[in-house]
Amino acid sequence: MSATVSCAFGSPWALATAVALVTAWALTGHYFDYSDAWQLVINTGTTIVTFLMAFLIQATQYRESKALHLKIDELIRAVHGARNGFVNIEALTDEQLEALAKDLQSYGAQTKILPIAHAKAAPSTRRKPAAKPKRNRDARGTREPAA
Numbered sequence: 001m002s003a004t005v006s007c008a009f010g011s012p013w014a015l016a017t018a019v020a021l022v023t024a025w026a027l028t029g030h031y032f033d034y035s036d037a038w039q040l041v042i043n044t045g046t047t048i049v050t051f052l053m054a055f056l057i058q059a060t061q062y063r064e065s066k067a068l069h070l071k072i073d074e075l076i077r078a079v080h081g082a083r084n085g086f087v088n089i090e091a092l093t094d095e096q097l098e099a100l101a102k103d104l105q106s107y108g109a110q111t112k113i114l115p116i117a118h119a120k121a122a123p124s125t126r127r128k129p130a131a132k133p134k135r136n137r138d139a140r141g142t143r144e145p146a147a
Contacts, residue, residue, distance in 0.1 A: 002059035009056065021045075 008014060025042050032038040073087045092100070 002056060002063060005056060006060045009053070 022042070025038075029038055069088075069090055076082045076084060076087050089097075089100075
């Protein structure tokens with residue numbers, strides 16, 4: 001449901017509606033003599049919308065984060081030689097994550113880092129541009145008949 005609401009409130013139609021409502025409110029100010037009640041309408045409306053949008057953003061970020069974790073878990077499962085202990089790692093406590101980070105840092109310190117080869121030494125992976133077809137034209141610039 002949050003994905004549907006998020007799409008609806010993020011659409012250009014939602015922005016146009018919000019601009020129309022604020023414009024209508026501003027134009028009615030003269031009619032209501034710019035009273036406190038007139039100002040309270042926009043203040044209350046914007047406060048409620050802001051409050052609800054904070055929860056909507058949180059729900060959307062949680063959903064996207066969960067989907068990203070599932071994708072990474074699938075990659076870990078699919079890669080031969082990857083440590084499956086990293087699947088669902090987000091469920092660990094902060095202390096467990098800190099201990100794992102220290103373990104990985106010490107592992108990284110023991111690993112020899114290989115230098116990156118210079119671009120000149122590496123074979124080119126770029127494709128060569130296709131050769132332009134030659135035109136059969138005579139000196140006057142007209143096409144020669146095909147033989």
